[in-house]
Amino acid sequence: MTLDEFKVISSPNGLTPLLQALWHDANEDWANAHQIIQEINTVDAAWIHAYLHRKEGDKGNAHYWYQQAGRKFPTVSLSEEWQEMACYLLEK
Template sequence: MHFEAFRSSLAEAAPPVGQPPLLAALWHAAKGNWDTAHGIAQDDGSAEGAWVHAHLHRVEGDESNAGYWYQRAGKPHCRLSLEEEWAELAQALLHGAPL
């Protein structure tokens, strides 16, 4: 799936079928379903899961907790806007880009 198609799917009632759970987490986050997104990210022990988890704590406004998860992801604490980081995350996950 291409990024624009993924972003367009936010107009739908459910995330796109067949996408990895972390993309579903980002989809739910963009729809304002923080608890659902957080539950998905929390169940993923990968570096990518930690990055999504960090982003979600930024959305929540908990920068300290976000910092812990950025460290777990091996990434610096993000200073982009939440929207820019969401797009970066989605594109990395859609394209299987390394962290």
């Protein structure tokens, strides 16, 4: 699936949980995205978790999760980071 295809799908059914979380976030459902991601204990999930807290404005919590993901706090926009995560996960 390409990024453009991912952006326009109408339902996250059949996606991996990580992509489901990104889909919910892109569809204005932060709470569901967070609920999905907090149940997964991987480096990739920590990255999405960090992004979600950054988007929420909880910089301290975001820093913690970026550290868990082995990443520095990003300087790119939220939309650029979302695209980077989506492309990375779609290629896996």
